[in-house]
Structures are given as C-alpha cells and as structure tokens.
Amino acid sequence: MNQRAVTACVLVIGNEILSGRTQDTNLNHIAVTLGGWGIQVREARVIPDVEEDIVVAVNEARARFDYLFTTGGIGPTHDDITTDCIATAFGVDLVESKEIAAIIRQRSAPPPVMEARMRMARIPHGATLIDNPTGGPQGFRIENVFVMAGIPTVMRAMLSSLEGKLKSGPVVRFRSVTAYLGESQIAAALGTIQLDHPEIDLGSYPFFKNDRYGTSLVMRGIDESALETMLEEVKAAIVAAGEVPEDIKAG
Amino acid sequence: MNQRAVTACVLVIGNEILSGRTQDTNLNHIAVTLGGWGIQVREARVIPDVEEDIVVAVNEARARFDYLFTTGGIGPTHDDITTDCIATAFGVDLVESKEIAAIIRQRSAPPPVMEARMRMARIPHGATLIDNPTGGPQGFRIENVFVMAGIPTVMRAMLSSLEGKLKSGPVVRFRSVTAYLGESQIAAALGTIQLDHPEIDLGSYPFFKNDRYGTSLVMRGIDESALETMLEEVKAAIVAAGEVPEDIKAG
Numbered sequence: 121m122n123q124r125a126v127t128a129c130v131l132v133i134g135n136e137i138l139s140g141r142t143q144d145t146n147l148n149h150i151a152v153t154l155g156g157w158g159i160q161v162r163e164a165r166v167i168p169d170v171e172e173d174i175v176v177a178v179n180e181a182r183a184r185f186d187y188l189f190t191t192g193g194i195g196p197t198h199d200d201i202t203t204d205c206i207a208t209a210f211g212v213d214l215v216e217s218k219e220i221a222a223i224i225r226q227r228s229a230p231p232p233v234m235e236a237r238m239r240m241a242r243i244p245h246g247a248t249l250i251d252n253p254t255g256g257p258q259g260f261r262i263e264n265v266f267v268m269a270g271i272p273t274v275m276r277a278m279l280s281s282l283e284g285k286l287k288s289g290p291v292v293r294f295r296s297v298t299a300y301l302g303e304s305q306i307a308a309a310l311g312t313i314q315l316d317h318p319e320i321d322l323g324s325y326p327f328f329k330n331d332r333y334g335t336s337l338v339m340r341g342i343d344e345s346a347l348e349t350m351l352e353e354v355k356a357a358i359v360a361a362g363e364v365p366e367d368i369k370a371g
Numbered sequence: 372m373n374q375r376a377v378t379a380c381v382l383v384i385g386n387e388i389l390s391g392r393t394q395d396t397n398l399n400h401i402a403v404t405l406g407g408w409g410i411q412v413r414e415a416r417v418i419p420d421v422e423e424d425i426v427v428a429v430n431e432a433r434a435r436f437d438y439l440f441t442t443g444g445i446g447p448t449h450d451d452i453t454t455d456c457i458a459t460a461f462g463v464d465l466v467e468s469k470e471i472a473a474i475i476r477q478r479s480a481p482p483p484v485m486e487a488r489m490r491m492a493r494i495p496h497g498a499t500l501i502d503n504p505t506g507g508p509q510g511f512r513i514e515n516v517f518v519m520a521g522i523p524t525v526m527r528a529m530l531s532s533l534e535g536k537l538k539s540g541p542v543v544r545f546r547s548v549t550a551y552l553g554e555s556q557i558a559a560a561l562g563t564i565q566l567d568h569p570e571i572d573l574g575s576y577p578f579f580k581n582d583r584y585g586t587s588l589v590m591r592g593i594d595e596s597a598l599e600t601m602l603e604e605v606k607a608a609i610v611a612a613g614e615v616p617e618d619i620k621a622g
Binding site for chain 2: 162232234
C-alpha cells in the first residue's frame with residue numbers, strides 16, 4: 121500500500137480566463153480524469169499569453185511535479201505562443217512534425233490559409249505526439265510535459281488518448297456524507313477524527329441550500345477500510361449532534 | 372493615458388477544487404469584478420490545504436502583484452488553515468478580533484460549538500476586517516492580501532464590500548466580434564492587425580457550435596479609439612475572408 125503518489129500540475133494558459141470572459145472547465149475535467157487514473161493534481165495555475173510567464177511557470181512546474189499538463193495557445197493565430205514557449209523552456213528548436221503536417225494538408229486551402237495552419241505542425245525537437253481523436257492537429261508531449269488544446273472538446277479528446285499510457289500511483293478513493301448542521305456543531309468531533317486517522321484527508325465543505333445551512337464531509341484516501349471506519353465515525357458524530365447523515369456516497 | 376496598471380493574483384485554496392469534486396467559479400467572479408474596478412487579474416493559482424504550499428504561494432504572490440485575493444479555508448473546522456498560514460507568511464501572531472467575536476456571539480451555542488466558531492475570530496496581528504454583508508464572520512486584509520471565504524455567496528458579499536476602497540488603474544475595455552470561419556482563414560490578417568496596434572491585445576478564440584467552426588475575436592485595451600479602429604480592421608478582414616461579422620459587443 122506504500123505505492124508512491126504520482127502528482128500533476130495543470131497550467132491553464134489564456135488571457136480569456138484571467139479577464140473573466142471565459143469560465144475555465146478544463147481544470148475540473150483534467151483533475152477528475154487523472155484522479156481516476158491514479159494521478160493526483162496537486163496544483164493548477166492560470167497564466168496569461170505572455171512568453172516570460174509561460175516559460176517560468178513551465179520550468180517551475182515540470183521540476184516540481186511528475187507531470188505537467190497545459191491547455192491553450194496551440195492554434196494557428198499570432199496569439200498562440202504556447203508551443204514556442206515550451207521550446208524555449210526546454211532550450212530546444214522547433215521542428216515540423218510530418219504527421220501533423222499530413223493531417224493539416226488533408227483539408228485543402230489557399231496558400232496563405234495553409235501557411236497559417238502549418239504553424240500548428242511545429243513542435244519542439246524531441247517531442248512526441250498526443251493523438252487528437254477529433255481529427256484535427258495533434259498535441260505533443262516533451263519529457264513530462266503534455267501540451268493540449270484549450271477548446272474543451274479537443275482537450276478532452278486529447279486527454280482521453282493518454283489513458284493507460286502514463287505512470288500511475290494509488291487511486292485516491294472517497295466517501296462523503298451530508299449533514300444539515302453548521303460546521304461548528306461538529307468541528308470538535310471532526311478534529312478528533314482527523315487526528316485519529318492521519319492517512320485519510322477529512323474535509324468539511326459548508327453550503328447554504330433550500331434555506332438551510334449544511335456541510336458536506338468528504339473523506340479521501342487510499343485505504344478503503346480506513347475510509348469506511350472514518351465514515352462510520354463521522355456518521356456517529358452527525359447523529360450525536362442531533363442530525364441525520366444524508367446523501368452518503370463512495371467512489 | 373499612461374496611468375499605471377494595478378495587478379492582482381487570485382489564490383484558490385482547497386483540496387476540493389484540485390480533486391475535481393467542486394468546479395471553481397470564484398476566480399471568474401473575482402476577475403470580472405476587479406476588472407470593472409480597474410484591477411487586472413494577472414495570475415491565479417489553485418493550491419491544496421497544505422501549510423507549506425499556502426505560505427510559499429502567499430509570499431510569492433504578494434511580492435509580485437499589487438494585490439492578492441485568497442478564497443477558502445477560513446471556516447471553523449480543522450481543515451481551515453488559511454488564517455494560520457497567512458500569519459505564518461507575514462511572521463506575525465494571531466490575535467482575537469473583538470468585532471468578529473461579537474458577531475459570532477450573536478448566535479448562542481453550547482460551549483464546544485462556540486469554541487469551534489471562535490476559531491473564525493482569529494486574525495493575524497495587524498489585519499483589518501473585510502465586511503461580510505451576509506451577516507457571518509468577516510474576512511480580513513493584511514497589507515496587500517485579502518482573505519475571503521470559499522463559499523461563493525459569502526466570497527461575493529465580502530468582495531462587494533471592497534468596492535471603492537482599493538487603488539485602481541485604467542479599466543481595460545473590450546470589443547468582440549464573431550466570425551463563422553476557421554482561425555487559419557484570417558490568421559495572417561490578424562497577425563498584421565496585432566502588429567499595427569501593439570497597445571491593444573487581440574485574441575482569437577475558436578469554437579465549434581451548431582455544427583460550424585467559428586472564432587471569437589476579442590480586443591482588449593484602454594484606448595477606446597484604438598479599440599474602435601482595430602474592430603473596424605478585424606471586421607474588414609472577416610469580410611475579405613468571405614464571411615459576415617456577427618455578434619459585435621463592446622464593454
């Protein structure tokens with residue numbers, strides 16, 4: 121059970137997220153997907169389409185985590201600078217991928233349009249491709265960095281193609297239970313339960329719904345029996361506080 | 372017009388975002404709100420409820436940006452460690468805020484429940500309060516760091532109370548126009564337009580909707596007349612590519 125955790129960082133590249141024009145949903149999808157594969161997302165960053173910011177963030181993250189996944193900035197327009205920045209971060213040149221170029225040439229276009237599209241065929245020297253099941257140009261991987269599109273449908277297709285191809289650690293499982301009471305009413309009990317089970321992470325997430333305060337208690341860890349034990353203790357704490365444990369889930 | 376930009380970083384603190392259990396929406400709201408006040412969000416980070424990670428991220432961000440806004444981790448339970456981490460980051464002790472304690476004592480509770488709640492009255496020495504129009508315990512500010520709740524309704528209330536109390540720079544305005552064509556079809560024209568107007572940021576955001584490819588062209592900058600000029604040039608580029616400019620917006 122002491123299999124080492126495999127960690128990841130997600131780098132969301134794009135001014136449109138930071139301006140608030142677009143609500144990012146890629147981080148959530150990547151976190152859930154990688155989690156299911158036994159890879160834990162430990163940090164995410166949203167950064168602008170600025171070369172220095174991207175290069176610094178890529179080099180920091182690829183050193184700190186097992187994997188780095190980036191989204192955004194690999195299209196054909198002038199503001200798509202991610203590929204160039206990844207090459208700079210690794211200190212390598214850009215080369216033309218014959219495979220991507222072949223995909224791009226499948227759709228004919230006037231020379232200036234084709235020239236713009238061919239921008240997407242450039243990858244850093246040493247990179248390998250990430251399949252794009254939507255049929256468009258591929259993403260790429262260089263060492264532990266995976267460079268994917270920003271459009272959610274394309275990003276999801278690219279990510280799905282990586283299933284089974286990455287190293288993985290233990291899958292983090294969860295139990296959750298909801299109680300319609302204020303967090304403070306069971307805070308002391310939760311603190312004790314957490315201390316008794318340091319290997320399981322116990323989180324309390326308050327909400328206000330249907331005119332009632334409640335909290336979702338979420339237990340995360342690798343050991344199923346420890347999760348079950350903690351769940352029983354949390355349920356007992358809810359009952360002791362005079363409420364009913366509801367909406368129990370496991371996964 | 373050369374008023375200095377005022378920048379901000381958003382730090383989303385919480386395991387539940389990184390596990391994918393919860394879709395963050397706080398960043399988007401903060402970005403839009405601050406943008407309207409003349410404060411530009413230049414970076415965001417999502418980090419776990421881990422002391423070292425929080426302390427390092429806070430100290431890096433408060434040095435790099437004019438303002439740092441954090442969300443999450445200021446409730447009454449054992450996993451709410453943000454306040455402690457902020458005090459550590461600033462190298463100060465925690466003190467009890469009489470104002471927050473008074474708010475908390477307005478709702479009576481048995482001693483152990485009250486004790487848990489009083490955890491929320493602790494603030495770093497030297498901090499001042501951020502009003503909480505929902506009526507619950509306040510957030511706090513220390514130097515250029517603003518510490519807010521993670522629950523979106525509470526975070527939004529706290530943020531709204533800061534309106535007019537922060538320094539501000541020029542407000543970034545936008546123009547946008549949609550074209551149902553592939554990005555490559557106008558990539559060359561967009562590149563030229565961007566080069567001609569370096570003070571305006573021109574972004575191209577492709578989408579696939581109703582079985583058609585399209586792209587949203589978004590111009591951002593401070594100078595309204597430069598924005599109008601660029602918009603006209605982008606519209607002309609769309610027409611030259613054989614399509615119709617649609618859904619023109621300004622703000």
